[in-house]
Amino acid sequence: MCRLSALISADYMSPMEPILALETMKEGHDGSGLGLIMRDLGGEFEGLKDYPILSAITSEDGYHTVQEYMESRGFRVKYNWEPTIKLTPAMSIEKRDRYNVIAYEYPPEFVEATEDQKAELLTATRLQLRALGEADQSIYVFSFWPDVVTLKEVGDPLEVGEFFGLDKNPILAKTIFSQGRQNTNYAINLYACHPFFIQGCFTMTNGENTAFVPIREYLTGRGNPAYVGYNSDSEVFAHILHYMRKGLGYPLRYYKDVITPLSSESEFEGRRDAEALRLMKRSLRMLTIDGPNCVIGCDMDGSMFMAQDAKKLRPGVVGGVKGRVGFMSEVCGLASAVPGRDAEKDVFPMKYDMAIVKPGAQEIEVWNQLDGSTSTISLA
Amino acid sequence: MESTGRLDVNHQLGLNDLPYIIRWEDSRCTRCGRCTSVCPVAAIEPGVYERRVVESTGATPLPTTVRKVSSCVKQSTDVMRRCIGCATCRNVCPNDAIAPTFNPANKFNWHANQGGEPYKRGGRRNDNNVSILDRIKFTRISMLTDPALDAGRHEFRVRTYLGRNLPPENLPLKVVGNDLVPDGTPFIPPVREIFPIRIGGMSVGALSPHMWEGLAMGVAYLNEVKGIPVVMCTGEGGMPPRLLKSPFLKYFILQIASGYFGWDEIVHAIPHMQCDPAAIEIKYGQGAKPGDGGLLMASKVLQNIAKIRGVPMFVDLASPPTHQTKYSIEEAVAKMITSMSMAWGFRVPVYPKISGTKTALAVLNNLARNPFAAALTIDGEDGGTGAAYNVSLDKMGHPIASNLRECYLNLVKIGKQNELPLFAAGGVGKRGNLAANAAALMMLGASGTDCGKYIMQAAAGCLGDEQNRCNICNTGKCPRGITTQDPKLFRRLDPDKVAQRVVDVFVSADKELKKIFAPLGRSTELPIGMSDGLSIDDKAVAERLEINYAC
Structure with missing residues (x-):
């Protein structure tokens, strides 16, 4: 089973913090890989908030392909971050040619473009790069978005963190998602490693998604070329988030109503938006999940959330202190990442709950799907 | 000498x-x-x-x-x-x-x-081989990576939708504050939430009064007492006037076919109806005898049947093979769907039923573009009939599995698999495996299924089989009293017992469906299109249906 460790903070953090939290949960994962997404970046990236950052792994040939393609499209390199690779004989990591984290300037004709136009450009570029390197596996591109860096590699999460030199030369961020497993149920593929990113939305998931095929088929029929991939059954969770937020324009908390709709008329009664729910339940039927899944996600506006499936429930806990909240698979991870928290304020989201923490991490909101109410947990 | x-x-x-x-x-x-x-x-x-x-x-x-x-x-x-x-x-x-x-x-x-x-008879295709539906197995069993559910303990929702589900992009909703609220668009297509196995169209007239009454009572009991929203199609021939004006009408799908029998009475009853019917089914074809019309023999047209159908007594009632006023799907069928919708103020789902055919895709594509088409029912070659030429029964038609799958995958391609529900019929429960056959069809892409012969066999002991046993439904001499209007024969059938068996059938199918869905890890929604859960022991069939091959 995957183990998930995510932090949102008012201050910049090192990615080693959620990775060390993962380490405390090691009994629960097989240590087969690490996926990291960092958002709201600090350090050398603090002044680069408006520049899209390409996160990709390439071979030497793939690197040149990327360079040529980006130049041909008018992207100019603004900043190039290179991990300080440390590979010791004890590590079981197979080093690839290049780990690219490159901030670009937009092509001149896009400098004045709208946010939507820029988003389409970045996504189309990412998909094109992915397509260019897919056949010969020369390019793996994980994200191409401002203020977001993605790192992924196969190996023990703590070792991978050290391999990237994050202990010495970290990329600082206020929101960090880390996940400690490759998709070892099936053939290992870097594209199958959580978290998954699409246009500012990203999620990682615990558990196997039994409704994967109908959901995938429904998403691919939505006419969005970015709904591709699906090397992991968890990737659909990120795309569902993107579809309902960006495609349909629904407020974030409806994510819960999309993936786990209320079951009956008697359940609708408690909601003032029951009429909308009835329609949504029918029209979005194919996106209903059946678990077991604990989804940790980050919305376009930086709000983080945790939601569970409606029945089988994977482990998940949210807790912290004012200014830093952890979303973890296990309490030991929380204890590691947020020392000094009041454990009595920990939230274990159940079938109707959606825990949401806004940027700044001042409090935890728990939205109840059954009656539509929100409880706010103030943190000390 | x-x-x-x-x-x-x-x-x-x-x-x-x-x-x-x-x-x-x-x-x-x-x-x-x-x-x-x-x-x-x-x-x-x-x-x-x-x-x-x-x-x-x-x-x-x-x-x-x-x-x-x-x-x-x-x-x-x-x-x-x-x-x-x-x-x-x-x-x-x-x-x-x-x-x-x-x-x-x-x-x-x-x-x-x-x-x-030529030899005429009732019944089904005389093919005693194991059907594709019965060869399909459910092989994606949730094990350690995702725990299976407990069919007896967990909460399941075995329901489907009959009606056109708007694409999410077109839902008439707007954001007000942090809530989604209706934006005031007046027309939202009607959708019924029903049990995913329906009783397919069998008419008053083809069935005896006791059989029809038994089915109707069973369906009403299932809805009102057991809370299982089973719906039943009337077949062509109207329905008893009192039932038309009763609050139970909502459990019935009214069928209109090429003879329009019974529709004069139905239309005149509309102002007196206490509720709307579940849906209107426009029958263009029947899987058992595609391209062939219906015939209710004169000997079956007794006083009550004549009254319901609005015809004289003791005359042969032939339904033409096609709707005589229909010549193109683009125009005429669309008009018929719109007309029937209009009759009930667009509050009732209206959908066509066709026989399984290689041209089903063309029909489907037209319906996909018609915003008033509520669904499509495809009736495969293993469907049953009360009367047909033997050659139609045995040699005409299309197997349901690949026909349905092809249509579903086409809907997937255009992103309308949830918008236009497909219902599959024809051979569901052929060997007594009602729930398993229905589940297989759902996982191939059907939103629901119909059964006809199964319910006649299970609820009333119909004697017919695939070795041409009995199969004299067309003669009005049904020895069980199921397909006859002869009081001496239909008095053999106790409507209360039929109703009891209908209830037994659906209560047990509900449980069996859960027994199938639970190990697949599905309970919240039907596993429509969950083709990764299916396998068959034939590579060519697996390839055609785009499911797994397992042996």
């Missing part, structure tokens, strides 16, 4: 030529006459034969051989009176002295067209 005993029998059939041969045991027979009086086709009759008997009648034993004439039960070799294998004789025999046995070497097909009239 001709000899009294001729050996020239070239133009007579023998018992060996017939599909069923009666085995009668002289020693057990009490000559009560029940069997000969009950036989629906007069295949057996009282007869006499001469036999050699050894007797001893005096005070001392003195065995003597004598020849005597005895009574017996004789089987006719007249092909028009052939034994149909129904075994009603055996059912009524108090001493188990008589029974028909199937004769696989029979020559019936060569002689059935007496008088130049």
